[in-house]
Amino acid sequence: xxxxxxxxxxxxxxxxxxxxxxxxxxxxxxxxxxxxxxxxxxxxxxxxxxxxxxxxxxxxxxxxxxxxxxxxxxxxxxxxxxxxxxxxxxxxxxxxxxxxxxxxxxxxxxxxxxxxxxxxxxxxxxxxxxxxxxxxxxxxxxxxxxxxxxxxxxxxxxxxxxxxxxxxxxxxxxxxxxxxxxxxxxxxxxxxxxxxxxxxxxxxxxxxxxxxxxxxxxxxxxx
Amino acid sequence: xxxxxxxxxxxxxxxxxxxxxxxxxxxxxxxxxxxxxxxxxxxxxxxxxxxxxxxxxxxxxxxxxxxxxxxxxxxxxxxxxxxxxxxxxxxxxxxxxxxxxxxxxxxxxxxxxxxxxxxxxxxxxxxxxxxxxxxxxxxxxxxxxxxxxxxxxxxxxxxxxxxxxxxxxxxxxxxxxxxxxxxxxxxxxxxxxxxxxxxxxxxxxxxxxxxxxxxxxxxx
Amino acid sequence: xxxxxxxxxxxxxxxxxxxxxxxxxxxxxxxxxxxxxxxxxxxxxxxxxxxxxxxxxxxxxxxxxxxxxxxxxxxxxxxxxxxxxxxxxxxxxxxxxxxxxxxxxxxxxxxxxxxxxxxxxxxxxxxxxxxxxxxxxxxxxxxxxxxxxxxxxxxxxxxxxxxxxxxxxxxxxxxxxxxxxxxxxxxxxxxxxxxxxxxxxxxxxxxxxxxxxxxxxxxxxxxxxxxxxxxxxxxxxxxxxxxxxxxxxxxxxx
Numbered sequence: 284x285x286x287x288x289x290x291x292x293x294x295x296x297x298x299x300x301x302x303x304x305x306x307x308x309x310x311x312x313x314x315x316x317x318x319x320x321x322x323x324x325x326x327x328x329x330x331x332x333x334x335x336x337x338x339x340x341x342x343x344x345x346x347x348x349x350x351x352x353x354x355x356x357x358x359x360x361x362x363x364x365x366x367x368x369x370x371x372x373x374x375x376x377x378x379x380x381x382x383x384x385x386x387x388x389x390x391x392x393x394x395x396x397x398x399x400x401x402x403x404x405x406x407x408x409x410x411x412x413x414x415x416x417x418x419x420x421x422x423x424x425x426x427x428x429x430x431x432x433x434x435x436x437x438x439x440x441x442x443x444x445x446x447x448x449x450x451x452x453x454x455x456x457x458x459x460x461x462x463x464x465x466x467x468x469x470x471x472x473x474x475x476x477x478x479x480x481x482x483x484x485x486x487x488x489x490x491x492x493x494x495x496x497x498x499x500x501x502x503x504x505x506x
Numbered sequence: 507x508x509x510x511x512x513x514x515x516x517x518x519x520x521x522x523x524x525x526x527x528x529x530x531x532x533x534x535x536x537x538x539x540x541x542x543x544x545x546x547x548x549x550x551x552x553x554x555x556x557x558x559x560x561x562x563x564x565x566x567x568x569x570x571x572x573x574x575x576x577x578x579x580x581x582x583x584x585x586x587x588x589x590x591x592x593x594x595x596x597x598x599x600x601x602x603x604x605x606x607x608x609x610x611x612x613x614x615x616x617x618x619x620x621x622x623x624x625x626x627x628x629x630x631x632x633x634x635x636x637x638x639x640x641x642x643x644x645x646x647x648x649x650x651x652x653x654x655x656x657x658x659x660x661x662x663x664x665x666x667x668x669x670x671x672x673x674x675x676x677x678x679x680x681x682x683x684x685x686x687x688x689x690x691x692x693x694x695x696x697x698x699x700x701x702x703x704x705x706x707x708x709x710x711x712x713x714x715x716x717x718x719x720x721x722x723x724x725x726x
Numbered sequence: 727x728x729x730x731x732x733x734x735x736x737x738x739x740x741x742x743x744x745x746x747x748x749x750x751x752x753x754x755x756x757x758x759x760x761x762x763x764x765x766x767x768x769x770x771x772x773x774x775x776x777x778x779x780x781x782x783x784x785x786x787x788x789x790x791x792x793x794x795x796x797x798x799x800x801x802x803x804x805x806x807x808x809x810x811x812x813x814x815x816x817x818x819x820x821x822x823x824x825x826x827x828x829x830x831x832x833x834x835x836x837x838x839x840x841x842x843x844x845x846x847x848x849x850x851x852x853x854x855x856x857x858x859x860x861x862x863x864x865x866x867x868x869x870x871x872x873x874x875x876x877x878x879x880x881x882x883x884x885x886x887x888x889x890x891x892x893x894x895x896x897x898x899x900x901x902x903x904x905x906x907x908x909x910x911x912x913x914x915x916x917x918x919x920x921x922x923x924x925x926x927x928x929x930x931x932x933x934x935x936x937x938x939x940x941x942x943x944x945x946x947x948x949x950x951x952x953x954x955x956x957x958x959x960x961x962x963x964x965x966x967x968x969x970x971x972x973x974x975x976x977x978x979x980x
Contacts, residue, residue: 626791627820627826629815630818631816631889632817632840634844724874
């Protein structure tokens with residue numbers, strides 16, 4: 284029926300492709316959260332050079348197109364490392380994709396963390412200081428619990444954005460779902476049903492996730 | 507160092523052309539997306555019956571990965587409609603499709619940010635609906651959303667790198683092609699990355715500046 | 727100076743405002759329940775009442791910012807026709823509680839906007855007229871500034887100049903001083919008092935009982951969408967007929 288049965292015929296490789304997307308998503312999200320948190324800490328630090336370096340890193344990484352970073356890490360970084368190491372290195376495409384998307388998202392995550400921490404009213408911190416609490420305790424007990432709740436919806440939607448971005452990784456030969464779809468299109472010569480079906484499937488997946496996050500966001504604001 | 511100089515001199519032409527293609531596609535996509543987005547935003551108010559259709563359109567644009575939209579427009583639309591015939595057209599159509607959904611929402615937020623009282627004051631003076639749109643609502647809304655518009659333009663430039671995949675000769679395409687010719691990705695890829703980062707950083711600085719200006723103007 | 731504009735055929739024998747059986751229902755909530763009155767030319771009418779009494783809604787019905795659910799509004803002997811409302815609105819100035827100056831235009835541009843778009847004056851004439859009315863409210867020197875840079879009292883004076891520059895037959899004031907700090911209300915009330923002295927027909931919704939008593943020719947007390955009291959200020963303030971009006975006034979006058 285309109286060629287949509289092809290999705291069933293190729294279900295196994297499509298499923299494997301989707302798993303690769305999820306793998307890249309999970310790995311790069313973790314990397315992005317860790318690097319983003321480090322960058323945020325640097326950005327808020329009292330040490331001036333550290334603060335400047337973190338600000339510069341965030342600014343640059345947020346200005347780099349995803350695709351440029353993907354190609355740069357996949358093709359340039361191994362060459363540079365080979366020169367340092369003195370022997371020829373290559374990067375696995377999945378590793379490159381994880382690094383690139385992890386760095387891209389670290390820039391966004393860092394800004395979200397910072398905004399969340401800034402959104403905690405200064406008066407709450409002053410009140411804790413007035414009670415004699417130490418700065419780490421204030422951070423752990425007063426600032427972070429509030430900040431995390433404030434930034435959770437934004438983090439969720441950024442993660443959904445990251446999941447959308449994982450569809451780019453086929454350009455550096457990661458065998459993800461788009462890679463498989465493109466192969467099937469070449470084999471079957473039927474772009475209309477294949478691309479339309481893929482667009483519809485992703486639309487429903489992302490829309491579902493977005494509305495889930497939206498509902499969770501409303502609930503956390505009401506709480 | 508010699509490597510770099512050689513790259514810059516020998517390949518300045520193609521890279522320059524590539525940047526030109528990147529920017530033309532982005533500007534084209536932005537203008538179309540802004541027009542469609544504004545049209546949807548205004549029509550939605552006047553045609554309540556069509557609201558579900560507009561909502562579905564916006565949801566589709568925003569919730570589908572741009573790479574799929576690009577391939578869908580370039581190959582599936584072509585298969586069905588025989589259009590767009592040129593990859594250049596497919597490129598800006600796909601980018602505009604994605605952004606029109608985001609911009610429709612941006613415009614809506616902009617209109618909502620104009621206080622009803624400002625419209626009532628104009629009505630009370632006998633100013634016509636059309637003049638109110640043109641002179642009171644649009645200018646205020648544009649001031650408010652100027653930074654968001656600029657950010658969407660930046661998003662379009664970033665996404666435009668994808669069009670190299672459907673063989674549009676943009677800056678990214680030239681970088682990949684020259685990498686193949688030189689057999690060495692380091693200078694070309696790094697140089698192109700620097701160009702993109704510089705262009706986008708300049709635009710976001712401009713966007714921040716705009717936001718400060720508007721904030722000073724509209725705060726009350 | 728303020729020659730009556732030619733666009734409205736003014737019937738000088740008719741009352742400035744005639745309200746006949748006006749009702750207004752928001753959803754299922756009746757806000758105005760059969761309001762009728764005439765206001766003569768050159769008189770100042772103050773409408774007082776608790777919040778929720780319908781006094782602002784009544785004022786907004788007079789220039790159809792709020793469309794009455796039923797009833798008629800006549801301005802200068804002409805019944806309001808919703809299709810041609812802009813023509814009437816140009817003759818009826820309105821001043822809002824929140825000033826509603828347009829923040830993207832300078833003070834002078836705010837005043838000139840309707841002169842250019844509605845009156846279609848040439849720009850030099852519009853500028854001259856804007857300056858005249860800005861001078862009248864003591865805001866001439868602020869012409870090139872943006873509203874955000876002005877105090878609330880200054881913004882409200884500019885808003886009054888914006889309405890006056892149209893040289894309207896009638897001025898409506900919707901709690902014009904309610905969002906101002908106490909020390910800024912007097913500068914606005916002074917301007918309003920000056921207008922009353924010049925013989926402008928005014929309808930003033932206000933919480934300023936002093937102004938209502940001293941400046942107006944007539945005071946109307948509204949309660950739950952009905953006129954409970956209507957008469958000369960001396961009468962309404964010293965011998966209110968209704969118990970509710972007495973209670974309301976005792977809260978304000980102590």
